[in-house]
Amino acid sequence: MGRPKQFDPDAVVDKAMDVFWRKGYAATTPQDLVDELGIGKGSLYHSFGSKHALFERALERYRDTQAAALVGLLDQPGPVRPLLRSALELLIETDLGESGRRGCLAVNTATELGGRDDASTELVRRMFERTEGAFKAAVERGQRTGEFAPDRDPAAVASLLLAALVGMRVIARAQGGRERLCRVADAALAML
Template identity: 35%
Template structure:
Protein backbone atom coordinates (compact mmCIF):
# COMPACT_ATOMS: atom_id res chain seq x y z
CA UNK A 1 0.00 0.00 0.00
CA UNK A 2 1.58 3.35 -1.03
CA UNK A 3 2.25 5.90 1.68
CA UNK A 4 0.13 9.07 1.56
CA UNK A 5 1.99 12.13 0.33
CA UNK A 6 3.31 14.34 3.07
CA UNK A 7 3.17 17.59 1.11
CA UNK A 8 0.55 19.89 -0.37
CA UNK A 9 0.50 18.86 -4.01
CA UNK A 10 -1.39 21.97 -5.14
CA UNK A 11 1.18 24.25 -3.48
CA UNK A 12 4.05 22.36 -5.08
CA UNK A 13 2.48 22.45 -8.55
CA UNK A 14 1.81 26.19 -8.30
CA UNK A 15 5.35 26.93 -7.12
CA UNK A 16 6.80 24.85 -9.95
CA UNK A 17 4.43 26.42 -12.47
CA UNK A 18 5.56 29.90 -11.47
CA UNK A 19 9.21 28.93 -11.77
CA UNK A 20 8.70 27.61 -15.31
CA UNK A 21 6.53 30.63 -16.16
CA UNK A 22 9.10 33.15 -14.96
CA UNK A 23 12.21 31.48 -16.39
CA UNK A 24 11.04 29.28 -19.24
CA UNK A 25 11.65 25.57 -19.57
CA UNK A 26 15.31 25.54 -20.62
CA UNK A 27 16.46 28.07 -18.01
CA UNK A 28 14.73 26.23 -15.15
CA UNK A 29 17.04 23.67 -13.56
CA UNK A 30 16.15 20.70 -11.40
CA UNK A 31 17.84 22.57 -8.54
CA UNK A 32 15.37 25.42 -9.11
CA UNK A 33 12.47 22.99 -8.97
CA UNK A 34 13.77 21.34 -5.81
CA UNK A 35 14.21 24.76 -4.20
CA UNK A 36 10.73 26.09 -4.98
CA UNK A 37 8.97 22.79 -4.29
CA UNK A 38 10.87 22.32 -1.00
CA UNK A 39 11.00 18.60 -1.79
CA UNK A 40 13.93 16.23 -1.94
CA UNK A 41 14.95 14.79 -5.29
CA UNK A 42 13.46 11.38 -4.52
CA UNK A 43 10.12 12.87 -3.47
CA UNK A 44 9.91 15.15 -6.48
CA UNK A 45 10.81 12.42 -8.98
CA UNK A 46 8.64 9.88 -7.20
CA UNK A 47 5.59 12.13 -7.26
CA UNK A 48 5.92 13.79 -10.67
CA UNK A 49 8.63 12.10 -12.74
CA UNK A 50 11.38 13.94 -14.57
CA UNK A 51 11.54 17.63 -15.50
CA UNK A 52 9.78 17.12 -18.85
CA UNK A 53 6.92 15.13 -17.29
CA UNK A 54 6.53 17.71 -14.55
CA UNK A 55 6.49 20.56 -17.06
CA UNK A 56 3.82 18.87 -19.20
CA UNK A 57 1.70 18.26 -16.09
CA UNK A 58 2.02 21.91 -15.04
CA UNK A 59 1.21 23.14 -18.56
CA UNK A 60 -1.87 20.94 -18.89
CA UNK A 61 -3.13 21.99 -15.43
CA UNK A 62 -2.61 25.65 -16.40
CA UNK A 63 -4.47 25.19 -19.68
CA UNK A 64 -7.34 23.28 -18.06
CA UNK A 65 -7.76 26.01 -15.41
CA UNK A 66 -7.86 28.72 -18.08
CA UNK A 67 -10.36 26.79 -20.19
CA UNK A 68 -12.61 26.25 -17.17
CA UNK A 69 -12.43 29.97 -16.38
CA UNK A 70 -13.33 30.87 -19.98
CA UNK A 71 -16.28 28.42 -19.98
CA UNK A 72 -17.55 29.87 -16.69
CA UNK A 73 -17.15 33.36 -18.11
CA UNK A 74 -19.38 32.39 -21.04
CA UNK A 75 -21.97 30.83 -18.72
CA UNK A 76 -22.15 33.86 -16.43
CA UNK A 77 -21.67 36.70 -18.93
CA UNK A 78 -24.50 39.15 -19.45
CA UNK A 79 -23.70 39.25 -23.19
CA UNK A 80 -21.75 36.86 -25.43
CA UNK A 81 -19.82 39.72 -27.02
CA UNK A 82 -18.38 40.64 -23.62
CA UNK A 83 -16.62 37.28 -23.32
CA UNK A 84 -14.69 37.86 -26.55
CA UNK A 85 -13.85 41.45 -25.63
CA UNK A 86 -12.52 40.40 -22.21
CA UNK A 87 -10.52 37.59 -23.79
CA UNK A 88 -8.76 39.87 -26.28
CA UNK A 89 -8.24 42.65 -23.73
CA UNK A 90 -6.85 40.21 -21.12
CA UNK A 91 -3.16 41.04 -21.74
CA UNK A 92 -3.90 44.73 -21.04
CA UNK A 93 -5.63 44.18 -17.67
CA UNK A 94 -2.77 45.25 -15.39
CA UNK A 95 -1.96 48.99 -15.62
CA UNK A 96 1.60 48.35 -14.37
CA UNK A 97 2.35 46.14 -17.38
CA UNK A 98 3.66 43.30 -15.17
CA UNK A 99 1.05 40.82 -16.43
CA UNK A 100 1.76 41.76 -20.05
CA UNK A 101 5.53 41.33 -19.59
CA UNK A 102 5.07 37.93 -17.97
CA UNK A 103 2.91 36.75 -20.84
CA UNK A 104 0.95 33.51 -20.93
CA UNK A 105 2.58 30.23 -19.86
CA UNK A 106 1.09 28.42 -22.86
CA UNK A 107 2.10 31.08 -25.40
CA UNK A 108 5.58 31.38 -23.89
CA UNK A 109 6.04 27.61 -23.86
CA UNK A 110 4.71 27.20 -27.37
CA UNK A 111 7.18 29.82 -28.66
CA UNK A 112 10.08 28.19 -26.80
CA UNK A 113 9.35 24.50 -27.33
CA UNK A 114 6.74 23.65 -29.97
CA UNK A 115 9.25 23.04 -32.76
CA UNK A 116 11.47 20.80 -30.63
CA UNK A 117 8.96 19.16 -28.28
CA UNK A 118 5.96 17.62 -30.04
CA UNK A 119 4.06 17.13 -26.76
CA UNK A 120 4.03 20.89 -26.22
CA UNK A 121 2.76 21.51 -29.77
CA UNK A 122 0.00 18.93 -29.22
CA UNK A 123 -0.99 20.55 -25.92
CA UNK A 124 -1.01 24.01 -27.50
CA UNK A 125 -3.24 22.82 -30.34
CA UNK A 126 -5.59 21.12 -27.87
CA UNK A 127 -5.89 24.26 -25.78
CA UNK A 128 -6.16 26.67 -28.71
CA UNK A 129 -8.82 24.48 -30.35
CA UNK A 130 -10.82 24.46 -27.10
CA UNK A 131 -10.48 28.25 -26.76
CA UNK A 132 -11.68 28.67 -30.34
CA UNK A 133 -14.71 26.47 -29.64
CA UNK A 134 -15.67 28.54 -26.57
CA UNK A 135 -15.17 31.85 -28.39
CA UNK A 136 -17.22 30.54 -31.34
CA UNK A 137 -20.08 29.78 -28.95
CA UNK A 138 -19.78 33.29 -27.48
CA UNK A 139 -19.88 34.85 -30.95
CA UNK A 140 -22.88 32.74 -32.01
CA UNK A 141 -24.62 33.94 -28.86
CA UNK A 142 -23.65 37.55 -29.69
CA UNK A 143 -25.28 37.13 -33.11
CA UNK A 144 -28.47 35.79 -31.49
CA UNK A 145 -28.41 38.73 -29.07
CA UNK A 146 -28.13 41.20 -31.95
CA UNK A 147 -24.65 42.47 -30.94
CA UNK A 148 -22.71 41.11 -33.92
CA UNK A 149 -23.14 41.19 -37.69
CA UNK A 150 -25.15 38.05 -38.54
CA UNK A 151 -23.15 37.51 -41.75
CA UNK A 152 -19.87 37.08 -39.86
CA UNK A 153 -18.45 33.55 -39.62
CA UNK A 154 -18.21 32.87 -35.85
CA UNK A 155 -15.50 30.20 -36.13
CA UNK A 156 -13.25 32.33 -38.35
CA UNK A 157 -13.79 35.34 -36.08
CA UNK A 158 -12.99 33.24 -33.01
CA UNK A 159 -9.68 32.19 -34.57
CA UNK A 160 -8.93 35.81 -35.45
CA UNK A 161 -9.68 36.86 -31.85
CA UNK A 162 -7.26 34.20 -30.62
CA UNK A 163 -4.58 35.43 -33.03
CA UNK A 164 -5.19 39.03 -31.87
CA UNK A 165 -4.77 38.02 -28.24
CA UNK A 166 -1.61 36.04 -28.97
CA UNK A 167 -0.20 39.05 -30.82
CA UNK A 168 -0.91 41.26 -27.82
CA UNK A 169 0.80 38.72 -25.57
CA UNK A 170 3.87 38.76 -27.82
CA UNK A 171 3.96 42.58 -27.81
CA UNK A 172 3.46 42.67 -24.05
CA UNK A 173 6.46 40.39 -23.53
CA UNK A 174 8.63 43.00 -25.28
CA UNK A 175 7.67 45.62 -22.70
CA UNK A 176 5.31 47.54 -24.98
CA UNK A 177 3.44 50.18 -22.97
CA UNK A 178 0.04 48.99 -21.69
CA UNK A 179 -1.71 52.07 -23.12
CA UNK A 180 -0.36 51.15 -26.57
CA UNK A 181 -1.47 47.52 -26.10
CA UNK A 182 -4.94 48.68 -25.06
CA UNK A 183 -5.26 50.91 -28.12
CA UNK A 184 -4.16 48.06 -30.39
CA UNK A 185 -6.60 45.65 -28.70
CA UNK A 186 -9.51 48.06 -29.04
CA UNK A 187 -8.66 48.68 -32.69
CA UNK A 188 -8.54 44.93 -33.35
CA UNK A 189 -11.88 44.43 -31.60
CA UNK A 190 -13.52 47.19 -33.62
CA UNK A 191 -12.53 45.38 -36.82
CA UNK A 192 -13.22 41.85 -35.59
CA UNK A 193 -16.63 42.50 -34.04
CA UNK A 194 -18.69 44.71 -36.35
CA UNK A 195 -22.20 45.47 -35.13
CA UNK A 196 -25.20 44.60 -37.31
CA UNK A 197 -25.91 47.05 -40.13
CA UNK A 198 -28.62 49.49 -39.08
Template identity: 40%
Template sequence: MSKSGRPREFKDTAVIDAAMELFWEHGYEACSTEDLCKQTGLGRGSLYNAYGSKHELYEQALLRYHETGIQAQIEILNQQGPVKDRLRALLDWAIQEDFSNENRRGCLLINAAMERAQRDPTVESLFKRHVDLLEQALQQAIGAGQLSGEISRTHQASDLAHLFLSNYYGLRVLNAAAQNRERAVQMAKATLEVLF
Protein backbone atom coordinates in the same frame (compact mmCIF):
# COMPACT_ATOMS: atom_id res chain seq x y z
CA MET B 1 1.86 12.86 -17.36
CA SER B 2 2.89 11.28 -14.10
CA LYS B 3 2.28 7.58 -13.75
CA SER B 4 -0.72 6.60 -11.67
CA GLY B 5 1.17 4.01 -9.59
CA ARG B 6 3.61 6.52 -8.12
CA PRO B 7 3.11 7.30 -4.44
CA ARG B 8 2.30 10.88 -3.54
CA GLU B 9 3.93 12.02 -0.35
CA PHE B 10 3.43 15.73 -0.89
CA LYS B 11 0.56 18.08 -1.58
CA ASP B 12 0.61 18.09 -5.38
CA THR B 13 -0.82 21.55 -5.97
CA ALA B 14 1.72 23.32 -3.75
CA VAL B 15 4.68 21.59 -5.44
CA ILE B 16 3.22 22.03 -8.93
CA ASP B 17 2.48 25.70 -8.28
CA ALA B 18 6.02 26.27 -7.03
CA ALA B 19 7.48 24.53 -10.09
CA MET B 20 5.11 26.44 -12.35
CA GLU B 21 6.42 29.74 -11.02
CA LEU B 22 10.00 28.69 -11.77
CA PHE B 23 9.23 27.43 -15.27
CA TRP B 24 7.20 30.57 -15.92
CA GLU B 25 10.06 32.80 -14.84
CA HIS B 26 12.90 31.01 -16.63
CA GLY B 27 11.46 28.59 -19.18
CA TYR B 28 12.01 24.85 -19.31
CA GLU B 29 15.60 24.68 -20.52
CA ALA B 30 16.99 27.15 -17.98
CA CYS B 31 15.48 25.31 -14.97
CA SER B 32 17.77 22.71 -13.44
CA THR B 33 16.67 19.91 -11.15
CA GLU B 34 18.58 21.70 -8.39
CA ASP B 35 16.56 24.88 -9.04
CA LEU B 36 13.34 22.86 -8.85
CA CYS B 37 14.40 21.24 -5.58
CA LYS B 38 15.12 24.65 -4.05
CA GLN B 39 11.85 26.11 -5.35
CA THR B 40 9.63 23.22 -4.24
CA GLY B 41 11.48 22.32 -1.05
CA LEU B 42 11.81 18.69 -2.15
CA GLY B 43 14.98 16.67 -2.29
CA ARG B 44 16.06 15.25 -5.64
CA GLY B 45 14.93 11.73 -4.69
CA SER B 46 11.54 12.92 -3.49
CA LEU B 47 11.05 14.99 -6.60
CA TYR B 48 11.82 12.06 -8.87
CA ASN B 49 9.76 9.63 -6.78
CA ALA B 50 6.74 11.93 -6.95
CA TYR B 51 7.04 13.16 -10.54
CA GLY B 52 9.44 10.88 -12.38
CA SER B 53 11.36 13.59 -14.20
CA LYS B 54 11.75 17.29 -14.72
CA HIS B 55 9.67 16.97 -17.89
CA GLU B 56 6.78 15.24 -16.11
CA LEU B 57 6.73 17.99 -13.50
CA TYR B 58 6.76 20.55 -16.34
CA GLU B 59 3.79 18.77 -17.94
CA GLN B 60 1.90 18.90 -14.64
CA ALA B 61 2.66 22.63 -14.26
CA LEU B 62 1.50 23.39 -17.80
CA LEU B 63 -1.63 21.30 -17.34
CA ARG B 64 -2.52 23.13 -14.13
CA TYR B 65 -1.96 26.50 -15.81
CA HIS B 66 -4.06 25.41 -18.79
CA GLU B 67 -6.96 24.18 -16.67
CA THR B 68 -7.08 27.31 -14.53
CA GLY B 69 -6.67 29.70 -17.44
CA ILE B 70 -9.10 28.10 -19.86
CA GLN B 71 -11.76 27.86 -17.16
CA ALA B 72 -11.44 31.59 -16.42
CA GLN B 73 -11.59 32.55 -20.10
CA ILE B 74 -14.57 30.32 -20.91
CA GLU B 75 -16.46 31.57 -17.85
CA ILE B 76 -16.03 35.13 -19.14
CA LEU B 77 -17.35 34.18 -22.59
CA ASN B 78 -20.29 32.25 -21.12
CA GLN B 79 -21.54 35.10 -18.94
CA GLN B 80 -24.96 36.61 -19.48
CA GLY B 81 -25.28 39.91 -21.28
CA PRO B 82 -24.23 41.43 -24.58
CA VAL B 83 -21.58 39.54 -26.53
CA LYS B 84 -19.55 42.72 -27.00
CA ASP B 85 -19.29 43.08 -23.23
CA ARG B 86 -18.10 39.48 -22.91
CA LEU B 87 -15.47 39.87 -25.61
CA ARG B 88 -14.33 43.15 -24.03
CA ALA B 89 -14.14 41.40 -20.65
CA LEU B 90 -11.93 38.69 -22.16
CA LEU B 91 -9.56 41.27 -23.62
CA ASP B 92 -9.55 43.17 -20.30
CA TRP B 93 -8.79 39.90 -18.48
CA ALA B 94 -5.82 39.24 -20.78
CA ILE B 95 -4.45 42.75 -20.29
CA GLN B 96 -4.82 42.44 -16.53
CA GLU B 97 -3.08 39.05 -16.55
CA ASP B 98 -0.24 40.30 -18.71
CA PHE B 99 0.42 43.49 -16.75
CA SER B 100 -0.17 42.18 -13.23
CA ASN B 101 3.46 41.24 -12.58
CA GLU B 102 6.72 43.14 -12.88
CA ASN B 103 8.63 40.33 -14.56
CA ARG B 104 6.96 40.56 -17.99
CA ARG B 105 6.33 36.84 -17.95
CA GLY B 106 3.39 36.84 -20.34
CA CYS B 107 1.27 33.72 -20.75
CA LEU B 108 3.03 30.54 -19.62
CA LEU B 109 1.43 28.44 -22.37
CA ILE B 110 2.42 30.88 -25.10
CA ASN B 111 5.95 30.95 -23.68
CA ALA B 112 6.08 27.15 -23.57
CA ALA B 113 4.78 26.86 -27.13
CA MET B 114 7.37 29.34 -28.40
CA GLU B 115 10.18 27.58 -26.54
CA ARG B 116 9.31 23.93 -27.06
CA ALA B 117 6.26 23.12 -29.21
CA GLN B 118 8.28 22.26 -32.32
CA ARG B 119 10.21 19.55 -30.49
CA ASP B 120 7.95 18.61 -27.58
CA PRO B 121 4.69 16.84 -28.60
CA THR B 122 3.22 17.25 -25.12
CA VAL B 123 3.60 21.02 -25.19
CA GLU B 124 2.29 21.18 -28.75
CA SER B 125 -0.76 19.07 -27.85
CA LEU B 126 -1.58 21.00 -24.68
CA PHE B 127 -1.28 24.38 -26.38
CA LYS B 128 -3.46 23.16 -29.26
CA ARG B 129 -6.10 21.93 -26.79
CA HIS B 130 -6.08 25.30 -25.03
CA VAL B 131 -6.46 27.24 -28.29
CA ASP B 132 -9.15 24.87 -29.60
CA LEU B 133 -11.26 25.23 -26.45
CA LEU B 134 -10.97 29.00 -26.52
CA GLU B 135 -11.80 29.08 -30.21
CA GLN B 136 -14.92 26.97 -29.67
CA ALA B 137 -16.11 29.27 -26.88
CA LEU B 138 -15.44 32.33 -29.04
CA GLN B 139 -17.31 30.85 -31.97
CA GLN B 140 -20.32 30.08 -29.76
CA ALA B 141 -20.34 33.60 -28.31
CA ILE B 142 -19.96 35.25 -31.71
CA GLY B 143 -22.62 32.96 -33.18
CA ALA B 144 -24.98 34.00 -30.38
CA GLY B 145 -24.17 37.63 -31.17
CA GLN B 146 -25.06 37.06 -34.80
CA LEU B 147 -28.37 35.46 -33.84
CA SER B 148 -29.24 38.39 -31.58
CA GLY B 149 -28.26 40.93 -34.23
CA GLU B 150 -25.31 42.33 -32.27
CA ILE B 151 -22.80 41.09 -34.84
CA SER B 152 -23.21 41.23 -38.61
CA ARG B 153 -23.72 37.96 -40.45
CA THR B 154 -21.52 39.14 -43.33
CA HIS B 155 -18.85 36.67 -42.19
CA GLN B 156 -19.20 33.23 -40.64
CA ALA B 157 -18.85 32.97 -36.87
CA SER B 158 -15.88 30.64 -37.34
CA ASP B 159 -14.03 33.23 -39.45
CA LEU B 160 -14.69 35.96 -36.90
CA ALA B 161 -13.54 33.66 -34.11
CA HIS B 162 -10.29 33.06 -36.03
CA LEU B 163 -9.82 36.80 -36.47
CA PHE B 164 -10.47 37.51 -32.81
CA LEU B 165 -8.19 34.67 -31.73
CA SER B 166 -5.29 35.86 -33.86
CA ASN B 167 -5.67 39.40 -32.47
CA TYR B 168 -5.98 38.04 -28.94
CA TYR B 169 -2.79 35.99 -29.10
CA GLY B 170 -0.96 38.74 -30.96
CA LEU B 171 -1.98 41.11 -28.18
CA ARG B 172 -0.70 38.74 -25.51
CA VAL B 173 2.68 38.28 -27.21
CA LEU B 174 3.09 42.04 -27.62
CA ASN B 175 2.06 42.62 -24.02
CA ALA B 176 4.84 40.35 -22.79
CA ALA B 177 7.46 41.67 -25.19
CA ALA B 178 6.75 45.40 -25.17
CA GLN B 179 4.88 46.03 -21.90
CA ASN B 180 2.92 48.95 -23.35
CA ARG B 181 -0.42 48.91 -21.58
CA GLU B 182 -1.77 51.95 -23.43
CA ARG B 183 -1.14 50.28 -26.78
CA ALA B 184 -2.72 47.07 -25.48
CA VAL B 185 -5.90 48.95 -24.56
CA GLN B 186 -6.00 50.58 -28.02
CA MET B 187 -5.48 47.23 -29.74
CA ALA B 188 -8.30 45.68 -27.71
CA LYS B 189 -10.59 48.56 -28.65
CA ALA B 190 -9.71 48.20 -32.35
CA THR B 191 -10.35 44.44 -32.22
CA LEU B 192 -13.88 45.03 -30.93
CA GLU B 193 -14.54 47.77 -33.48
CA VAL B 194 -13.76 45.35 -36.31
CA LEU B 195 -16.44 42.96 -35.04
CA PHE B 196 -19.06 45.54 -34.12
Protein backbone atom coordinates in the same frame (compact mmCIF):
# COMPACT_ATOMS: atom_id res chain seq x y z
CA MET C 1 7.17 0.28 4.13
CA GLY C 2 7.85 3.57 2.31
CA ARG C 3 7.67 6.95 3.96
CA PRO C 4 4.44 8.89 3.36
CA LYS C 5 4.62 11.95 1.16
CA GLN C 6 5.40 15.08 3.12
CA PHE C 7 3.99 17.46 0.52
CA ASP C 8 0.81 18.17 -1.38
CA PRO C 9 1.40 17.19 -5.04
CA ASP C 10 -1.17 19.74 -6.26
CA ALA C 11 0.58 22.56 -4.39
CA VAL C 12 3.90 21.39 -5.87
CA VAL C 13 2.44 21.48 -9.39
CA ASP C 14 1.18 25.02 -8.75
CA LYS C 15 4.61 26.13 -7.55
CA ALA C 16 6.30 24.38 -10.47
CA MET C 17 3.94 26.15 -12.86
CA ASP C 18 5.13 29.45 -11.43
CA VAL C 19 8.81 28.49 -11.79
CA PHE C 20 8.41 27.32 -15.40
CA TRP C 21 6.32 30.40 -16.18
CA ARG C 22 8.99 32.76 -14.85
CA LYS C 23 12.06 30.98 -16.22
CA GLY C 24 10.90 28.92 -19.16
CA TYR C 25 11.31 25.19 -19.55
CA ALA C 26 14.93 25.04 -20.72
CA ALA C 27 16.22 27.57 -18.18
CA THR C 28 14.59 25.74 -15.26
CA THR C 29 16.99 23.21 -13.80
CA PRO C 30 16.03 20.28 -11.58
CA GLN C 31 17.93 22.07 -8.80
CA ASP C 32 15.78 25.18 -9.34
CA LEU C 33 12.73 23.01 -8.84
CA VAL C 34 14.11 21.37 -5.73
CA ASP C 35 15.05 24.76 -4.25
CA GLU C 36 11.79 26.52 -5.08
CA LEU C 37 9.39 23.66 -4.44
CA GLY C 38 10.93 22.67 -1.14
CA ILE C 39 11.09 18.96 -1.90
CA GLY C 40 14.03 16.64 -2.35
CA LYS C 41 15.28 15.60 -5.77
CA GLY C 42 14.35 11.99 -5.02
CA SER C 43 10.80 13.01 -4.12
CA LEU C 44 10.59 15.13 -7.25
CA TYR C 45 11.53 12.24 -9.52
CA HIS C 46 9.60 9.61 -7.55
CA SER C 47 6.39 11.67 -7.58
CA PHE C 48 6.56 13.19 -11.05
CA GLY C 49 8.99 11.02 -13.02
CA SER C 50 10.99 13.76 -14.69
CA LYS C 51 11.32 17.49 -15.10
CA HIS C 52 9.39 17.20 -18.36
CA ALA C 53 6.55 15.22 -16.78
CA LEU C 54 6.24 17.87 -14.06
CA PHE C 55 6.27 20.56 -16.76
CA GLU C 56 3.43 18.80 -18.59
CA ARG C 57 1.39 18.66 -15.37
CA ALA C 58 2.09 22.36 -14.75
CA LEU C 59 1.07 23.23 -18.32
CA GLU C 60 -2.13 21.18 -17.94
CA ARG C 61 -2.92 23.01 -14.69
CA TYR C 62 -2.34 26.35 -16.44
CA ARG C 63 -4.58 25.30 -19.33
CA ASP C 64 -7.37 24.21 -17.02
CA THR C 65 -7.34 27.33 -14.85
CA GLN C 66 -6.95 29.81 -17.69
CA ALA C 67 -9.54 28.17 -19.93
CA ALA C 68 -12.02 27.91 -17.07
CA ALA C 69 -11.58 31.60 -16.30
CA LEU C 70 -12.10 32.62 -19.93
CA VAL C 71 -15.11 30.35 -20.47
CA GLY C 72 -16.62 31.49 -17.18
CA LEU C 73 -16.25 35.12 -18.17
CA LEU C 74 -17.68 34.64 -21.67
CA ASP C 75 -20.60 32.53 -20.40
CA GLN C 76 -21.97 35.33 -18.22
CA PRO C 77 -25.37 36.71 -19.17
CA GLY C 78 -25.68 39.97 -21.04
CA PRO C 79 -24.31 41.52 -24.22
CA VAL C 80 -21.35 39.65 -25.69
CA ARG C 81 -19.19 42.57 -26.88
CA PRO C 82 -18.57 43.87 -23.32
CA LEU C 83 -17.77 40.31 -22.22
CA LEU C 84 -15.20 39.95 -24.99
CA ARG C 85 -13.79 43.36 -24.06
CA SER C 86 -13.60 42.26 -20.40
CA ALA C 87 -11.77 39.07 -21.40
CA LEU C 88 -9.16 41.01 -23.39
CA GLU C 89 -8.82 43.65 -20.66
CA LEU C 90 -8.34 40.93 -18.05
CA LEU C 91 -5.45 39.57 -20.09
CA ILE C 92 -3.96 43.04 -20.40
CA GLU C 93 -4.17 43.57 -16.65
CA THR C 94 -2.72 40.12 -15.98
CA ASP C 95 0.17 40.62 -18.37
CA LEU C 96 0.98 44.11 -17.07
CA GLY C 97 0.26 43.27 -13.42
CA GLU C 98 2.42 42.83 -10.36
CA SER C 99 3.68 39.40 -11.37
CA GLY C 100 5.77 41.03 -14.07
CA ARG C 101 5.76 40.52 -17.78
CA ARG C 102 5.58 36.74 -17.75
CA GLY C 103 3.18 36.59 -20.65
CA CYS C 104 1.12 33.47 -21.15
CA LEU C 105 2.65 30.11 -20.24
CA ALA C 106 1.04 28.50 -23.29
CA VAL C 107 2.32 31.19 -25.67
CA ASN C 108 5.74 31.08 -24.03
CA THR C 109 5.79 27.30 -24.45
CA ALA C 110 4.71 27.55 -28.09
CA THR C 111 7.58 29.92 -28.86
CA GLU C 112 10.13 27.96 -26.82
CA LEU C 113 9.20 24.36 -27.56
CA GLY C 114 6.68 24.42 -30.42
CA GLY C 115 7.58 21.94 -33.11
CA ARG C 116 10.45 20.51 -31.03
CA ASP C 117 8.52 18.91 -28.19
CA ASP C 118 5.48 16.98 -29.37
CA ALA C 119 3.82 16.58 -25.97
CA SER C 120 4.09 20.27 -25.07
CA THR C 121 3.08 21.35 -28.56
CA GLU C 122 -0.03 19.17 -28.32
CA LEU C 123 -0.97 20.61 -24.92
CA VAL C 124 -0.65 24.15 -26.26
CA ARG C 125 -2.58 23.27 -29.40
CA ARG C 126 -5.46 21.94 -27.31
CA MET C 127 -5.43 25.05 -25.13
CA PHE C 128 -5.58 27.29 -28.17
CA GLU C 129 -8.45 25.20 -29.58
CA ARG C 130 -10.34 25.50 -26.31
CA THR C 131 -9.85 29.27 -26.25
CA GLU C 132 -10.85 29.57 -29.89
CA GLY C 133 -13.92 27.44 -29.17
CA ALA C 134 -14.95 29.79 -26.35
CA PHE C 135 -14.55 32.77 -28.68
CA LYS C 136 -16.56 31.03 -31.42
CA ALA C 137 -19.40 30.26 -29.01
CA ALA C 138 -19.43 33.90 -27.88
CA VAL C 139 -19.53 35.17 -31.47
CA GLU C 140 -22.36 32.78 -32.36
CA ARG C 141 -24.27 33.98 -29.30
CA GLY C 142 -23.70 37.58 -30.37
CA GLN C 143 -25.01 36.75 -33.84
CA ARG C 144 -28.13 35.09 -32.41
CA THR C 145 -28.90 38.20 -30.33
CA GLY C 146 -28.27 40.52 -33.28
CA GLU C 147 -25.24 42.09 -31.67
CA PHE C 148 -22.84 40.94 -34.42
CA ALA C 149 -23.25 40.81 -38.17
CA PRO C 150 -24.78 37.49 -39.22
CA ASP C 151 -22.61 37.23 -42.34
CA ARG C 152 -19.35 36.88 -40.39
CA ASP C 153 -17.89 33.40 -40.16
CA PRO C 154 -17.78 32.68 -36.39
CA ALA C 155 -14.83 30.30 -36.78
CA ALA C 156 -12.82 32.92 -38.70
CA VAL C 157 -13.66 35.62 -36.16
CA ALA C 158 -12.68 33.27 -33.31
CA SER C 159 -9.36 32.57 -35.06
CA LEU C 160 -8.78 36.31 -35.40
CA LEU C 161 -9.54 36.86 -31.71
CA LEU C 162 -7.15 34.05 -30.77
CA ALA C 163 -4.44 35.56 -32.96
CA ALA C 164 -5.03 38.97 -31.38
CA LEU C 165 -4.86 37.43 -27.91
CA VAL C 166 -1.60 35.60 -28.65
CA GLY C 167 -0.12 38.71 -30.22
CA MET C 168 -1.15 40.84 -27.27
CA ARG C 169 0.54 38.44 -24.87
CA VAL C 170 3.77 38.54 -26.87
CA ILE C 171 3.63 42.34 -27.12
CA ALA C 172 3.07 42.61 -23.36
CA ARG C 173 6.28 40.66 -22.71
CA ALA C 174 8.19 43.11 -24.88
CA GLN C 175 6.91 46.11 -22.90
CA GLY C 176 4.15 46.90 -25.34
CA GLY C 177 2.32 49.06 -22.82
CA ARG C 178 -1.36 49.36 -21.99
CA GLU C 179 -2.14 51.83 -24.79
CA ARG C 180 -0.79 49.56 -27.53
CA LEU C 181 -2.53 46.50 -26.11
CA CYS C 182 -5.83 48.37 -25.89
CA ARG C 183 -5.44 49.42 -29.54
CA VAL C 184 -5.07 45.76 -30.53
CA ALA C 185 -8.14 44.81 -28.47
CA ASP C 186 -10.15 47.67 -30.01
CA ALA C 187 -9.15 46.66 -33.54
CA ALA C 188 -10.02 43.01 -32.93
CA LEU C 189 -13.42 43.89 -31.49
CA ALA C 190 -14.10 46.33 -34.34
CA MET C 191 -13.99 43.37 -36.74
CA LEU C 192 -17.21 42.06 -35.19
